[in-house]
Amino acid sequence: MDINIENLSKRYGSQKAVDQLSFEVKTGEILGFLGPNGAGKSTTMKMITGYIGIGSGEVRIGDKSVQEFGDELKKHIGYLPENNPLYLDMPVIDYLGFCAALQGVAKEKIEERIRLMVRMCGLNAEKHKKIGELSKGFRQRVGLAQAMIHDPEILILDEPTTGLDPNQIVEIRKLIRELGKEKTVILSTHILPEVEATCDRILIINKGKIVANGTAESLRKQATGQEILKLRIEDGAADQILHELRRIKSVDLVEVMDRSMNRFELQSRTGASSKREVFTLCVDKGWVLTELIPIETRLEDIFRNLTTN
Amino acid sequence: MHTIWVITKRELQSFFDSLIAYIMLVLFLGFSGFFTWLYGSDIFLVGQASLEGFFGIAFWTLFFFIPALTMRLLAEEKKTGTIEMLLTKAVTDREVVIGKFLSTFLLISIALAFTLPYAITIYNIGNLDVGQVVCGYIGLLLMSGVYISIGLYASSITNNQIVAFLSALFIGLFFHLIFDVLSGNFTGLIGQILSTLSLSNHFESISRGVMDTRDLIYFFSIMLLGLFLSELSLTKRNLD
Numbered sequence: 336m337d338i339n340i341e342n343l344s345k346r347y348g349s350q351k352a353v354d355q356l357s358f359e360v361k362t363g364e365i366l367g368f369l370g371p372n373g374a375g376k377s378t379t380m381k382m383i384t385g386y387i388g389i390g391s392g393e394v395r396i397g398d399k400s401v402q403e404f405g406d407e408l409k410k411h412i413g414y415l416p417e418n419n420p421l422y423l424d425m426p427v428i429d430y431l432g433f434c435a436a437l438q439g440v441a442k443e444k445i446e447e448r449i450r451l452m453v454r455m456c457g458l459n460a461e462k463h464k465k466i467g468e469l470s471k472g473f474r475q476r477v478g479l480a481q482a483m484i485h486d487p488e489i490l491i492l493d494e495p496t497t498g499l500d501p502n503q504i505v506e507i508r509k510l511i512r513e514l515g516k517e518k519t520v521i522l523s524t525h526i527l528p529e530v531e532a533t534c535d536r537i538l539i540i541n542k543g544k545i546v547a548n549g550t551a552e553s554l555r556k557q558a559t560g561q562e563i564l565k566l567r568i569e570d571g572a573a574d575q576i577l578h579e580l581r582r583i584k585s586v587d588l589v590e591v592m593d594r595s596m597n598r599f600e601l602q603s604r605t606g607a608s609s610k611r612e613v614f615t616l617c618v619d620k621g622w623v624l625t626e627l628i629p630i631e632t633r634l635e636d637i638f639r640n641l642t643t644n
Numbered sequence: 645m646h647t648i649w650v651i652t653k654r655e656l657q658s659f660f661d662s663l664i665a666y667i668m669l670v671l672f673l674g675f676s677g678f679f680t681w682l683y684g685s686d687i688f689l690v691g692q693a694s695l696e697g698f699f700g701i702a703f704w705t706l707f708f709f710i711p712a713l714t715m716r717l718l719a720e721e722k723k724t725g726t727i728e729m730l731l732t733k734a735v736t737d738r739e740v741v742i743g744k745f746l747s748t749f750l751l752i753s754i755a756l757a758f759t760l761p762y763a764i765t766i767y768n769i770g771n772l773d774v775g776q777v778v779c780g781y782i783g784l785l786l787m788s789g790v791y792i793s794i795g796l797y798a799s800s801i802t803n804n805q806i807v808a809f810l811s812a813l814f815i816g817l818f819f820h821l822i823f824d825v826l827s828g829n830f831t832g833l834i835g836q837i838l839s840t841l842s843l844s845n846h847f848e849s850i851s852r853g854v855m856d857t858r859d860l861i862y863f864f865s866i867m868l869l870g871l872f873l874s875e876l877s878l879t880k881r882n883l884d
Contacts, residue, residue, distance in 0.1 A: 384732045388882030410734040420725035424661055425654075436650040437733040481729070 336397040336411060336488045336519055337361050338383065344543075345378055345390035352378045353390070354543035360536075362488070365515035367534030368523035371642050375543040376523040377417045380491050383521070384414045396489065410439055413487035415495055419478035423467030427458055427477055430466060431484055438485035452480040455510060457503075471498035479507065483514070490514060492522040496529060508533045527634045541642040554637050561587065562603040564610065567626035568617060573597055579616055585609040598626075647735050651743025652750065655717070659751055668709055672755050676701045680762060693770020698762055699780045699851050703844075706752065706788055707820050711812035713751065714795025715805045717744045718874070722803035727878075737878040741800075741871055745792055752788040756781060776853035783850035786863040790843060791816050793870025800877040819843035819866070 338360045345353040353375040360366045370376050381387045383394055385405040394401040396408050422430055431452055435445045453462050456476040461469055466477055475498050482490060495511065496504045511520060511533050524530060530537050531551050539547040539554075547554055568576050573594045580589045580599065585607040592598040603609045610627065617624040659665035680686060680698040687697060721727040730740060766772050791812070798812035799805075820843055827838035839845055843866075846859040 381728075386728050386732050386881070406734070406736055409732060412732070414729075414732045416725065416728045416732070418725055420727075420729050422654075422658070422726055423724075424658055429657075433650065433654050434733065437647060437730075437735055439647075439734055 338489065338519055338521070339395040340379075340383070340392070341395075342392035343379065343382065343389065343394060344392050345375075345382060345387075351543050353382070355392070356540070356543070356545060357392075358538055358545065358548060360519050360521055362519050363516055364536060365511065365520040365522065365534045367530035367537045368521055368540070369525075369527070369530060369537060369638060370523075370540040374540045374642070376540065377493055379540075380414075380493050380521065380523065381416075384412055384491055385409060386414075386416075410485070411488045413482035413485065413490045415478045415482040415490075415492045417493040419475055421466045421474060421477060421481075424465060426465050427462045427469070428453075430477065431480055434481040435484045438487075440485050448484055448486070452484055455483070456480045457506065472500060472503055475499055476503070476507075479510075488518055490518055490520045490522075492520070494524055495522055496524065496526065504529070527638060531634060539638060539641055546641040547637070551634060554634070555631060561605050562608050562610075563630040564601045564603070564613070565592070565626065565628040565630060566599045566601055566613065566624070568597050568599070569623045569625050571597070571620065571622045576622065579620065580613070583609055583612045583616065585612055647739045648743045648746065651735070651740060652746040655744055655747030656750055659713070659747065664713065665751055668713060668751070669755055669758065672702075672705055672709060673758055675705045676759060677762070687766065693766050693772045695763055695766060695772070695777050695780060696851070698759065699784065702756075702759070702784055703787070703847060706784065707791060707816060708813070710748070710752070710788060710791040711795045711798070711809045711816065713748050714792055714799055714812060715809040716799070717748070717796055718799040718878070719803050719805045719808040723805075731878070737875050741796065741875045741878065745789075745796055745871060748792045748795075749785075749789060752792070753785065756784060773853065776851070779853045779855060780851040782855075783847050786850070786860075786867075787843060787847050789867045790819070790863055790870070793867045793874070794819075797870045797874045797877070800874040 340359065341357050343353055343356040344351065356375075356379060358366075368376050368379070378387070382389050383396075383401065385401050385408065389402055396411065399408060401408060422433075425433070428449060431449045432445055435448055436442075440448055453459055456479055458473065458476055458480065461473050466474060469477065475495070479492070479495060482492065492511070496507055499507060508529065511522065514520065515533075515535070522533070534551075536550055537547065537554060538545060547557075549557070566580075573591060576597065577589060577591060577599065580586060580601060585603050586601055586609050587604045588602040590600045592600050601609065601613070610629075613627065614624060616622075676698055679701045680695075681688075685697055690697065718727070721730060731737065763772070763777050767774070794815050795808070795812040798815060799808040802808050802811070819841065823838045823842035824844050827835050827842060829835075830838060840862070846862050849856060850859050
C-alpha cells in the first residue's frame with residue numbers, strides 16, 4: 336500500500352505545526368523522517384495513523400482517504416507512538432494477545448503471531464514478566480512487537496531505536512530493513528547514521544515544511560557539488576608535487592596539509608572528478624600514491640545547514 | 645462487538661490485577677453486610693423480612709465506590725499516553741467507551757451477585773416479597789449504570805484521576821441528592837422538573853417494586869447521554 340500525502344497542514348492555535356507537506360511513500364520503501372525537535376514529525380505521523388484529525392490537505396493510504404476510511408485503514412497500519420506508551424500492569428504475552436485481538440487477528444492465529452513476535456524481537460526470556468518490570472530497551476521491543484503483531488502493510492515508527500543498546504540497534508535496523516522489502520515504512524529518528532543505515536529515502540522537515548527529499552547520496556551531491564580528495568604522495572618533493580597537481584585541468588584548488596608527510600587536500604572543479612588524473616600523474620612521475628580519500632559531506636552537516644536557517 | 649469484549653476483558657482483568665476489584669468487593673460487602681445485619685436499623689431491629697435496609701445502604705455505598713472505579717478508566721490512559729496506542733488500533737472511540745463502561749458494570753454486577761446470599765437467607769427466615777427484591781436489584785444496576793457513565797465522562801475530560809473522581813462525585817451528587825432537596829423548595833413546573841431529574845425518586849419507585857417505563861427511560865437516557873459525551877470528548881482530539 337502506498338501512502339500519498341498532499342498539502343497536509345495542521346495548526347495548534349496560531350502555530351503551524353505542519354505546513355503544506357506533500358510526499359509519497361511506495362510499497363517496499365523505507366522513508367526516514369528527519370527534523371529537529373518540534374519540526375512536526377510526530378504530528379504528521381499522528382495524522383497518518385488517524386489519531387488526530389487532519390487540519391487540511393489529504394492523506395491517502397492505498398486509494399483511500401484517511402479522513403473517510405480512517406477506521407477501516409487502521410487495520411493495515413502498525414504504529415509505534417513516540418515515548419512508546421504501554422500498559423505497564425500487563426504481562427508481555429497478554430499485552431501482545433490483547434493487541435492482536437484488537438487488530439482483528441483470527442483467534443487461532445494469535446498464538447502463532449505472538450510466538451513469532453517474541454522470537455523476532457528477542458523477548459523470549461521476558462515474555463511472562465509484566466511490562467512495568469522491563470528495562471527501557473525491552474519495552475521498546477515490546478512496542479515494536481505490538482506494532483507488527485498483525486502483519487500490517489504499513490509501519491509507522493516514531494523513533495524506534497531510542498533506548499536500545501548498540502547490539503539491539505543493529506538487530507532492530509536489520510529487522511526494519513527486512514520488513515521494508517515488502518512493506519511501506521516511515522520511521523522518524525534523530526540518529527543520522529541510522530537513517531543512512533536503514534532508509535531508502537530521507538525526508539528532512541523543519542518548521543513543518545520539507546527542506547530536503549532524496550536519497551542520502553543525492554542529498555550529499557546537492558550539498559557539496561564539488562569533489563574533495565585527501566592525498567598523500569610519497570617519493571617526491573612537496574613543492575614539485577604541488578606544482579604538478581595544480582596543472583591538472585580538472586583541479587580547482589590544492590592545499591598542502593602537511594609538508595613533511597606530503598599530504599594535500601584537493602578540490603575538483605564543479606561536476607568533474609580528478610581521481611584518474613592524479614593517479615596517471617603519479618605513475619608518470621614515478622611517485623607513490625599512498626592515500627586517496629574522497630571526503631564525503633557528513634549527513635550531520637547537511638542536516639544542520641538545512642535546519643538552522 | 646468482538647472488539648468491545650476484548651476491551652472489557654482487559655479492563656476487568658486490570659481491576660482484578662491491581663487489587664482494586666478485591667478491595668472494592670470487600671469494602672462493599674463489608675459495609676452493606678454490617679448495616680444490613682448488625683448495626684443501625686438492621687433486619688433484627690426492624691423485625692421485617694425485607695431487603696429495604698440493604699438497598700438503602702447499597703444506594704449510598706455504590707454512589708461513592710463507582711467514581712473510585714471509573715476515575716482511572718480514561719484519565720490514566722490519557723496521562724500515560726496509552727490512549728494513543730489504543731485508539732490507533734482497529735477500534736472506534738465508541739467501542740472503547742462501551743468496552744470500558746461494560747467492564748465496570750460487570751464488576752458492580754459481580755459485587756451485587758455476592759449479596760444474593762442475603763436475599764436467600766432472609767427468604768428462609770421470613771416472608772420475603774421476591775418481586776420487590778428483584779426490582780430493587782434492577783434499580784441498583786440501573787443506578788450503577790448511570791453513575792458509571794457519569795464517572796466515565798468525568799474521566800474523559802481530564803488526565804488527573806483525582807479530578808475525575810471529584811467531578812464524578814460532584815455531578816453525581818446533583819442526581820443523588822441535590823435535585824431532590826431543591827425540588828422540595830420549588831413549586832410548579834420547576835419543582836416538577838427537578839423532581840423528575842432526581843435519581844433517588846426514580847430509584848425509590850423502582851425499589852418499591854413498581855417498574856414504570858418512565859423510570860426506565862430516565863435511567864437509560866442519562867446512561868446514554870454520559871456515554872455519548874464521553875465518546876464526544878475522546879473524538880474532540882480530531883477537531884482542534
